[in-house]
Amino acid sequence: MTWRLFSLLGVLAAMAGTPAASADDLTSSPDGPEAVRIYYTEAEALAKVFHKTAEIRAETWVPTDPEREALETRLGRKVPETDFVLHRGTKDGEDLGWAVVLQEKGRFKPITFMVHVKPDGEVGLVLVMVYRESRGDGVKRQRFLKQFRGRDVEDPLRMNRNVVGVSGATLSSRALTAGVRKALVLGDIHPGGTP
């Protein structure tokens, strides 16, 4: 009986010890030291969204002024990036689609993630690569991210409309939703259609 009680207390203590922001952390030093969690490097993420043996070609796209204007008009917001690195994957001559690494601000810090778009223009896999906030990393789970699979550029992607956010990570959920939408519009505006 006693060991059961101690085991339970041990589990609770371990959970309490995981990074968490106290009320003071949030109010007095909200932009404090980063709690960086790297889940995937770029190479690992590319291997996961395509295939370990896939041939990957990277292309840096610098949108022209009219392209940037079209991008901002379609997204309804300013786009701070000056260029985008688009990765196209092929395996045995088969087109596996393309992927882009984006960053969107969560609460205070940017979230780095990869969006994979299949050749038919639908979202494939979305992976959170780096999460920097002290809490809210529930958005890294596929339970949330798989909602984006199969969505295309015609889908408006709105939090609390057709995307359900993660409880306690509203801003991170919204950042990822906006980021996936950005990736889809990028693919639509890229010269010559999908990159």
Place this chain on the structure above:
Amino acid sequence: MSRGRTVVRESHHGLGLLAAGGILLLALTGLALQHPGWFGHPGQRAIVLSADPNTGDRLLRATPALLEVSTDGGDTWQDLPLSAAPDHPVRLVFGDVPGEVWLLGGTELLVSRDGGRIWEDVGLPPDLGPQQPATDLTFQGGYPLVAGRSGAWYQTVDGGWENLWTTPASRGDNARAWLYRLHTGHWGGGLVPRLYDLVAVATAILVVTGLIMGARRARRRRR
């Protein structure tokens, strides 16, 4: 058994049933609150509305996660493509400069210089956010002044925020913040809310099976 003992026993039984009902309600509502997605998406409520002072028929309205424009005085509305529209819009204000619109959400401040077509995230003072949402927006010398529950901040020329005043959090505020964390499981890592889910389900199962077993036992006794 004496009459006194019977009364105590009956009262205990009645109170136990009442407490079991309360615990069941607490466990199930707690579980439901942790998973807002179970109830679908919130309804389309007009939260904030503002008329363009330069063109009388042009209106903007912000509902949760949606921004819409009307060019016919509000008869028809068109969705504006802002995928990061605030979940809790608080104020929608047309600025003095033509085309300038400010949209304050509980956790963000956006500005558009072209009448609402393209928005830019200005960012709120670091003290404001989900724990302390922004509550009001006004302008001082052309610069935004944002208020929250515990103070107000104005934007400086370089885009930073200066604190105008701060009301320190009382012991009660801190206690309430901790109670909230304790109740929702947001005091530890990402696993704690899931543990709360498990505890809620286990509690609900225990209460229901306990009630069933109690009812069976009572039935057997009556026989």
